[in-house]
Amino acid sequence: MTATRTADPTAHETLYRNLRARIMVGELPPGKPLTLRGLAHDYHVSMTPAREAVRRLVAEGALTLSASGRVATPALSDDRIEELAALRALIEPELAARALPRAHFALIDRLATMNARIADAVERHDAVGYIRCNLDFHRMLYLRAQAPAMLAMLETIWLQLGPTMRALYGRVRRNEPPRHHRMILAALRAGDEPALRLAIRADVTHGLRHLTGA
Amino acid sequence: MTATRTADPTAHETLYRNLRARIMVGELPPGKPLTLRGLAHDYHVSMTPAREAVRRLVAEGALTLSASGRVATPALSDDRIEELAALRALIEPELAARALPRAHFALIDRLATMNARIADAVERHDAVGYIRCNLDFHRMLYLRAQAPAMLAMLETIWLQLGPTMRALYGRVRRNEPPRHHRMILAALRAGDEPALRLAIRADVTHGLRHLTGA
């Protein structure tokens, strides 16, 4: 245990973090309805923290609010998916470019390791494992950009796509080796910013192209 | 009154909308502390809706939460301002480009009218009026892009910059005529997408360049 850090987070924050993580990696299918009392019961807290956590997630787009106040995971329209993909395609290359000058060898090495883990998840047909590792791969790179506001904005986009991505990757059985990721690593090693931007953009748009067609 | 729409919004939503609008146009200075009981009292509601509205605004970055849970308008660091400006410079040209094919004459005419209103606000040294009209100008254009997710994301960026922009425009007395806006209108009339992207980017980066130096 490295836990000298046993700070006591508030109830609504633990609930928030937990739900957020589950939504981002696609543990919940699109359109899954949630209830305040249900969440409160599951986490052994009262309704108040559940309300705050849900409200927060709704504000981030991780959950949608029906007209009557009912809350559920988002079931995105094709148009919305296209928009979110376009946002990823705008922001991620920028973050990668900013990370590039700071991407030393140890980072690239760790990225390659994570890439292997992604291949494992694909092998095992583990959809949420695949999504989790894939996001970890991108996040690890973008963290080097030293741009917390950009990264936060990007993560809210990932959040919104979480349930939908799961619904997709759960359907397509064909294994998709991290082809573009290798291009990303090559561009990083070469210090080639234009190539990096292209590789990132290709990775993002490739992964999301199938979502609308299905 | 066109108000056939007198639907009854929930208390926390009216409070949310009101606060959000005030923050976005810079009515509140950076670092202004707010209290749940204070807000609840001002809006004649109990603490519960105030808490939800505040939680929502915190999630959007419109308010910041101190370690002890205290809430205040954000006092942005220079780095963060640069990031948010970069995000605007990425997203806004894209939205403008998507709006361009749908920008018919009536829209351009209305934009020109709003441009005049901006000039008025500058004349009167009305900082919040200037910010409000400026954002209205951009929003009116971007609405034509039919990209609600992108626009929503952009508005959260505007939100975060609200108090800071006010602090800036309140300081610089020199009148800043909407020079770039005329370039935007010209590009729209000519249907010239590259020129439009450049004009938008220039407008955004120009307006925010001073924020770090001051």
Add this chain to the structure above:
DNA sequence: GCGCGCGATTTGTGATCACATCCGGGTCAT
């Protein structure tokens, strides 16, 4: 068999209370 309406239950909203903690100001000792 199928659609419709009605009632019981579920669910979100808002109010209020108890409590731990934090912040500010005043006091006292050095």
Add this chain to the structure above:
DNA sequence: ATGACCCGGATGTGATCACAAATCGCGCGC
């Protein structure tokens, strides 16, 4: 004069309750 210290008010957090509205399911009528 200045620093630490301490206490009282202020503040956020969480729990619980009352209430209105929406939803779902069942039974009736067609």
